Amino acid sequence: MAHALSLNVSNSFGGSNRAPILVANEYHHWSQRMERYIRRLRRDIWRSVEEGPHVPVLTPVQTDGATTKLGVGQPTLNRPTKNVLDRMENDIVAFYEISCGVASEKFDIIINCKSAKEIWDVFKNLYEGTEQAQDKKLAIALNEFNNFKAHAGESLEDSFKRFNLIITKLSNAGTI
Incomplete structure (x- = not known):
């Protein structure tokens, strides 16, 4: 039993090459760890989580009368730039890493x-609720x-722990 608990704690923290796993009642810790883990991979990847996937805009390009699969002189689509391809890759990495950070019992969600x-956003709404x-x-x-x-008879350390928990709640609510 103690071995299983230590394995769960180890998984919930993640590692330098392993995403933290979301476990019951630890959403706030998981979200902080996951954000740090993804930012550590590459700061650009976090943008995919905050802003959503990059949808490239492909514009038609007129050919100079050359024969194409679409026909003579028909428009074709321009090729994505390296920047667009990088952003699309970041979307894939962010999706993969966050998916890997979800325990099997929560994966159906x-x-x-x-x-x-x-x-x-699904987990944020589920665990933090509506406005x-x-x-x-x-x-x-x-x-x-x-x-x-x-409290009467409470040690300074216990008082500090309770106070720190209140500060964490305020921070999670966005006031600090």
């Missing part, structure tokens, strides 16, 4: 997602912050 951003739910979490965290005081 994202099985139909087509982009890294879509996966990210109303986020506002409620913020109100609760602010209330805990405003009413914080050490």
Whole structure:
């Protein structure tokens, strides 16, 4: 049993060449670790998660009367630039890495997602909730912050841990 627990903890952290795995009740930790992991791979890859997949714009290019598969003088599509190809590759890498960071029991939730951003948004909405739910979490965290005081007989370390948890809740709610 202890070996299985250490294996799960190890997987949830990920590694330098392995995405962190989303485990129950650790979404906020996973999202921070996953963002750092993807940014470490290449900063450009994170853009695919934030902005969504790059959709290249291919414009018709008129040929000079040369015979093409489309016929004589018919327009063809220009070739994607290296920048466009790089962005499309970043989309693939981001999608792959985030997909690999989802445990099997949660994979059905994202099985139909087509982009890294879509996966990210599904989990964000699932674990953080709607804007109303986020506002409620913020109100609760602010209330805990405003009413914080050490309990009788509580060690300084335990008080600090509780206070730090409140600060983390405020940070996750976007106030810090």
